[in-house]
Amino acid sequence: MPRLITSPSVIDVPGGKVIHEHVGRVNTGHDAVSVAHMVAPAGWSEPAQRPDFDEITLVIKGTVIVEHDGGTTTVEAGQSIITSAGERVRYSCGPEGAEYVAVCLPAFSPDTVHREEEQG
Numbered sequence: 001m002p003r004l005i006t007s008p009s010v011i012d013v014p015g016g017k018v019i020h021e022h023v024g025r026v027n028t029g030h031d032a033v034s035v036a037h038m039v040a041p042a043g044w045s046e047p048a049q050r051p052d053f054d055e056i057t058l059v060i061k062g063t064v065i066v067e068h069d070g071g072t073t074t075v076e077a078g079q080s081i082i083t084s085a086g087e088r089v090r091y092s093c094g095p096e097g098a099e100y101v102a103v104c105l106p107a108f109s110p111d112t113v114h115r116e117e118e119q120g
Contacts, residue, residue: 003028008037016041024107034107038100040064045092052112053104055083057091062098066091 008020009027017040021027024034040062048067057064058080066073066081067090074094075081083089102108 011036013046015044015046017044017046024104025109031107031109032105034102034104036102036104036108038098038102040093040098040100042095042097043093044097046090047115047117048088048090049113049115050086050088051083051104051108051114052085053106053108054085055089056103056105057081057083058101058103060099060101062096062100063094064091064098064100065093 005022005028008022011019011021011026013019017038020037020039022035022037023030024036025031057066057075059075059077061077063077064075064081066075066083068083069088073081106112
């Protein structure tokens with residue numbers, strides 16, 4: 001039987017980005033996939049990571065910048081990017097902030113994202 005998700009779980013993270021998890025470990029108990037709506041403020045960034053999951057990022061507004069071993073890719077509204085498990089990536093956004101949807105396979109987990117310690 002179909003299951004209506006009436007509201008996401010809101011997950012606050014450092015740096016002012018807000019995660020609205022619709023499907024995943026927190027909101028629905030799914031561990032095979034997570035789907036989250038993200039809103040990041042202007043200039044937001046997070047430490048580099050080498051996750052154990054593939055991530056599909058669909059940008060709705062603004063720009064998401066993805067640094068990776070091959071360089072830097074800027075993803076604009078209406079575009080998407082796929083990063084692979086085990087790949088070192090660092091996400092940030094442009095001066096106007098960003099709104100995007102992230103789909104992780106398997107589901108996002110703080111234990112499987114493997115964020116690096118920030119220098120400074």
